[in-house]
Amino acid sequence: MRKTLEQLPESAEDPSSPLKIALVAPPYFDVPPAAYGGVEAVVADLADGLVELGHDVRIIGAGRKGTKARLIRVWDRTIPERLGDPFAEVMHAILTRRAIEDLAMAGDADVVHDHTFSGPLNASIYAELGLPTIVTVHGPPHLQVRGYYRALGTEISLVSISHRQRSLAPELNWISTVHNGLRSGSWPFSRTKAGYALWLGRYHPDKAPHLALQACHAAGIPLILAGKCAEPAEKRYFTDVVEPLLGPDDKVMGLADAILKRELLANARCLLFPVQWEEPFGMVMIEAMVCGTPVVALRNGAVPEVIAHGQTGLICEEPAQLPDALHAISAIDPIECRAHVERNFSAQKMAAGYARSYRKALARTKTVATPTATAALVANSK
Numbered sequence: 001m002r003k004t005l006e007q008l009p010e011s012a013e014d015p016s017s018p019l020k021i022a023l024v025a026p027p028y029f030d031v032p033p034a035a036y037g038g039v040e041a042v043v044a045d046l047a048d049g050l051v052e053l054g055h056d057v058r059i060i061g062a063g064r065k066g067t068k069a070r071l072i073r074v075w076d077r078t079i080p081e082r083l084g085d086p087f088a089e090v091m092h093a094i095l096t097r098r099a100i101e102d103l104a105m106a107g108d109a110d111v112v113h114d115h116t117f118s119g120p121l122n123a124s125i126y127a128e129l130g131l132p133t134i135v136t137v138h139g140p141p142h143l144q145v146r147g148y149y150r151a152l153g154t155e156i157s158l159v160s161i162s163h164r165q166r167s168l169a170p171e172l173n174w175i176s177t178v179h180n181g182l183r184s185g186s187w188p189f190s191r192t193k194a195g196y197a198l199w200l201g202r203y204h205p206d207k208a209p210h211l212a213l214q215a216c217h218a219a220g221i222p223l224i225l226a227g228k229c230a231e232p233a234e235k236r237y238f239t240d241v242v243e244p245l246l247g248p249d250d251k252v253m254g255l256a257d258a259i260l261k262r263e264l265l266a267n268a269r270c271l272l273f274p275v276q277w278e279e280p281f282g283m284v285m286i287e288a289m290v291c292g293t294p295v296v297a298l299r300n301g302a303v304p305e306v307i308a309h310g311q312t313g314l315i316c317e318e319p320a321q322l323p324d325a326l327h328a329i330s331a332i333d334p335i336e337c338r339a340h341v342e343r344n345f346s347a348q349k350m351a352a353g354y355a356r357s358y359r360k361a362l363a364r365t366k367t368v369a370t371p372t373a374t375a376a377l378v379a380n381s382k
Contacts, residue, residue, distance in 0.1 A: 003359075004166070015355075015359065017144050018054045018055050018056055018069070018228055019053040019055045019056070019110045019111060019230060019355065019358055019359075020055075020058075020107075020108055020109050020110045021050060021055055021056065021057045021058070021097075021109070021110065021111055021113060021358065022060055022100050022103055022109045022111070022112045022113065022131075023043060023046070023047055023057060023058065023059045023060065023113050023115070023217070024060050024061070024100075024113065024114040024115055024116055024119050025039070025040060025059055025061035025062075025067065025115055025116070025331075026039060026044045026061065026092070026115065026116050026214065027061055027062040027075045027078060027079050027082075027088065028040075028062075028079055028080050028082065028088075029063065029078055029080060030063035030064050030066055030078055031043050031044045031059055031063065031066055031067060031071075031364065032044035032045070032066050032258075033066070033258075034257055034258060035255050035256060035257045035261070036202075036255055038205055038230050038283045039115055039138050041182070041283065042115075042136075042138075042180050042181075042283070042350075043059065043115055044066060044067050045181060045182050045183050046181075046347065046349040046354060047059055047067040047069040048067050048068045048069070048183065048347065048348055048349055049088065049181070049183075049348050049351025049352075050069070050157060050200050050348060050351045050355065051069055052068070052180050052348070052351070053066075053348075053351055053352065053355060055355065055363075056108075057069035058070045058071070058072055058095050058103065058108070058109075059071050059072070060074060060099050060100065061073070061074065062074065062076075062077060062078045063075075063077065063078040065069045065141060069160060072096075072099050072103075072362040074092070074095035074096060074098075074099055075092075075095070076250065076300050078235065082229070084153035085261055088298040089116070089117060089118040090118055090165070092118065092119070093118040093119050093121055093122060094136050096114075096116075096119055096122065097122045097125060098165065100112055100122070100126060100129075100131070100301065101125075101129065104126070104129040104130070104131055105129075107297040109129075109131055109142075110124070110358070110362065111131060111132055111133075111134060111358045111361060111362060112126050112131050112132070112133045112134065112231065113133075113134045113135075113136070113354065113358070114133060114134070114135050114136075114156075114321055115135075115136050115195035116137065117336050119135075120133060120135045120152055120156045120287065121153040121157075122147075122151075123135075123152060123156045123317075124155050125294045127155065127365075128140070130365070131154065132157060132358075132361035132362060132364065132365045133156045133157065133361075134156070134158075134159060134175065134354075134357055134358060134361050135149075135156045135157070135158050135159065135160045136158075136161065136178075137149070137158055137159070137160055137161070137165065137280070137381050138161065138280065138281075139264065139280055140165065140168065140278040140279075140280050140301070141165065141169035141172070146169045146171075146359070149171060149172050149173070150171065151205060152173075152333050153173060153215045154173050156173065157173060157174075157175035157178070157357070157360075157361045157364070158172055158173055158174045158175060159174070159175060159176050159178050159261045159354070159357055160176075160177045160178075160280075161177070161178065161179060161180050161280055161281040161302075162177065162179065162280055162281050162301070162302035162305050162306075163177055163276070163302075163305060164280075164301055164302045164304075164305060165278075165280040165281070165301070165302060168278065173339050174280075175355065175357055175360055175361055175364075176351055176357045176360065178353035178354055178357060179281070179305070179306075179344065179345055179347065179349075179350065179353075180283055180286070180350060181286075181346050181348070181349055181350030181351075182283075182287065182290060182341070182346070182347055183346075183347045184290050184338065184341060184342050184346065186198075187262060187265075187266075187287065187290045187291055188262050188263075188266045188291055189266065189290070189291055189292045189334070189338055190266040190267060190291065190292055190293075191334045191335070192267075193267060193268065193269045193291060193293070194267045194268065194269065195221065195222060195269060196221070196222045196223065196224050196251075196267075196269065197212070197221050197222070197223050197224070197268060197269055197270050197271075197272050197326060198218055198223070198224050198226070198264055198265065198268035198270070198272065198288075198293075199212040199223060199224070199226070199227070199272045199273075199285050199297070200227060200256065200261065200264070200265075200271065201227050201228070201229050201284065202227055202228040202229070202234060203228065203229045203234040203235075203238045203242060203258040204234060204237060205237060205241070205276060206275060206276050206277035206343065207227075207275060207276075207296075208274040208275060208276045209225055209227065209242050209286060210241050210242055210245055211274035211276070211298075211319050211322070212225070212272040212274055213242070213245040213246065213247075213250060214223075214245065214318065214319070215272065215274065215296075215322035215323050215326060216249075216272070216323075217245075217247055218322075218323035219322075219323035219324075219327060220324045221249075221269070221326050221327075222238065222249040222250065222251070223249070223250045223251070224250075224253060224268070224273070224286065225235075225242075225250065225251070225252050226253040226255065226256040226261070226264060227255065228253070228255050228259070229255075230255075233349065242250075250270075253336065261287075262291065265287055265288050265291040265293055266292065266293065268293050269286070269293075269326075269329065269330065270288075270293060270294050270295060270296050270313075270326065270329045270332075271284065271285065271293055271294070271295045271296070272295075272296050272297075272326075273285055273295050273296065273297035273298070273303070274297065274298045274302045274319060274322060274323070275297065275301065275303070276298070276300065277300060277301065277370075278300065279300055279301030279302055279303060280301060280302060281301075281302050281306065282297075282301070282302060282306055285297070285303070285306045285307060285313075286306060286341050286345045286363065288337075288338070289307075289313070289337040289338065289340055289341045290338050290341040290342070290345075291337075292334030292335065292337050292338050293334065293337065293339070294313045294314070294329050294332035294334075294337055295307050295312065295313035295314075296313060296314050296316065296322060296325045296326055296329055296378045297313060297314075297316070298316055298317075298318070298319065298322075299315050299316065299317055303315060306345075307352070308340055310331075310332075310338060311324045311332070311336055311340065312337045312340045313329070314328060314329055314332075320337065336374050
């Protein structure tokens with residue numbers, strides 16, 4: 001049954017009141033992830049940030065407990081082998097719905113914050129329980145994605161992770177823009193750099209490791225590539241495009257775990273980020289900068305929102321400019337790189353932004369007089 005307007009939490013209006021937040025995470029990797037898992041890394045830092053702000057947070061997902069939030073496991077284990085499987089997506093939505101219904105009935109949830117693709121299909125059910133659904137859009141709003149969120153309409157409140165991402169689909173029901181953040185204390189810092197450039201990501205033309213190789217060869221700089229190469233399309237791209245370009249000064253590593261990733265980032269002369277798509281944010285850029293490592297990137301997607309050109313990295317207009325940038329990048333101050341992340345992309349700032357989004361969604365819920373709520377108000381006034 002939908003809550004009446006008077007039954008909704010006063011935290012919708014009182015910024016000092018703690019919220020009870022259900023964070024829905026994908027079931028494929030641990031939160032935080034041991035290696036690959038950008039969404040899971042964001043959820044982990046967000047959960048800790050919200051708890052530190054005094055909120056009551058429950059993560060609904062799979063795997064081990066790795067944050068300060070309480071974990072509700074709806075799978076016995078993480079299921080990385082099911083990534084991209086429609087059945088796993090839909091099944092996770094069903095299991096999540098049941099867990100959140102239990103929380104709502106016990107009075108242990110004020111808002112649902114969903115980080116999955118299929119989970120927002122439950123929004124109308126949560127609304128009947130008086131819970132607004134906030135959805136972070138982690139990918140670019142391509143045509144089909146836009147159609148999906150447009151069909152859900154005002155049942156969900158969308159949060160973009162960059163202004164560029166939001167501008168690509170202005171008609172959607174956006175409630176705010178909150179940049180991703182991280183906890184700087186969990187990342188090393190080094191002013192002394194080795195001679196190599198670094199490419200980190202998944203082997204896909206959108207991430208363009210082939211452009212990174214070509215730029216480093218032209219500049220005479222060794223390149224380390226560490227990325228995800230597990231899916232058939234990734235393997236084909238690596239075999240057909242990347243492997244033929246490899247030279248004697250290039251080093252290919254597997255998927256870097258959390259320890260190796262930090263070591264590689266902290267010691268690199270720069271991170272190469274030659275993306276060829278509408279990058280919605282680019283977590284690896286702030287991970288590099290917080291380690292004191294500047295970024296050489298192509299101007300696509302949210303890159304100009306994340307990098308301070310000339311201060312924390314160099315943004316190039318075309319691939320032909322990358323080799324010169326690889327040499328010029330040595331003038332960037334590592335201290336400014338880290339300070340830039342701490343000022344603009346901290347986990348604390350991210351958590352505060354989402355807390356404001358939750359209250360905004362709750363306030364909207366309070367101002368919408370649904371039939372059930374209206375009837376309750378009329379009955380109470382007699």
